Amino acid sequence: MVVFAAPAPKREPHIVVRDLTMAFGDFIVMKDLSFTIGRGDIFIIMGGSGCGKSTLLRHLVGLTEPARGEIFYGKESFTKADEARRSELLRRIGVLFQSGALWSSMTLSENIAVPLEAYTNLSPAEIRDVACLKLALVGLKGFEDYYPNQISGGMQKRAGLARAMALDPDVLLFDEPSAGLDPISSRLLDDLILELRESLGSTIAVVTHELSSIFTIGDNSVFLDTESRTMIATGDPKELLVHCEVPTVHRFLTRGGNERATERKP
Numbered sequence: 106m107v108v109f110a111a112p113a114p115k116r117e118p119h120i121v122v123r124d125l126t127m128a129f130g131d132f133i134v135m136k137d138l139s140f141t142i143g144r145g146d147i148f149i150i151m152g153g154s155g156c157g158k159s160t161l162l163r164h165l166v167g168l169t170e171p172a173r174g175e176i177f178y179g180k181e182s183f184t185k186a187d188e189a190r191r192s193e194l195l196r197r198i199g200v201l202f203q204s205g206a207l208w209s210s211m212t213l214s215e216n217i218a219v220p221l222e223a224y225t226n227l228s229p230a231e232i233r234d235v236a237c238l239k240l241a242l243v244g245l246k247g248f249e250d251y252y253p254n255q256i257s258g259g260m261q262k263r264a265g266l267a268r269a270m271a272l273d274p275d276v277l278l279f280d281e282p283s284a285g286l287d288p289i290s291s292r293l294l295d296d297l298i299l300e301l302r303e304s305l306g307s308t309i310a311v312v313t314h315e316l317s318s319i320f321t322i323g324d325n326s327v328f329l330d331t332e333s334r335t336m337i338a339t340g341d342p343k344e345l346l347v348h349c350e351v352p353t354v355h356r357f358l359t360r361g362g363n364e365r366a367t368e369r370k371p
Contacts, residue, residue: 166198200280281313
């Protein structure tokens, strides 16, 4: 049950989650999730540890099936789609996993080539050109023939992002993109996400607990509550900080002496 909803950009619905319950057997992870991600949103999925943020991301790409409810892309039910149609829909979605999930035995360009080889009819030379272009977009021009263990953690995350963009997806899903990064690398990644939204017009959903990222890039969000096992707030994170009186949400957004809390109205 939503306790508080803050204003968020009014955009055409791109992803709609309706009455979703996530469960493992009899154990309910989250229930009654209903929210809309607008086209072009940078949508933050946030909440405390163990609340089901990454599990929700897995539901959005069909790696885990809902116990109840539906997920729509546009007006089409992803949940009820057959395997062939799901595969078509998934080609429009790019995923950046928390670890980057790069193949250690492949160069960066070879990693990015994997989805291109699987889903396109491009020639090897054309695939190489696309891979180089995607790496250039994330600031890794000149690193095409490096292996993952030859570059930093932040560069690995950017390479993972380049692979997520390989098929020019409409939707990008990021699972804790800043995890393990130093503050400077984290900020550079945030800036890159903003640039990609502006240049590509992609809809982006980000699982994160990093306050700096939440307030820098997020313009819409959902808060998952571990105690009630449902969503208790939704909307622009900056509006939630200022106006939301729900104690759990306020504590989360002001932890660590967050200086933005001074903006909060009495």
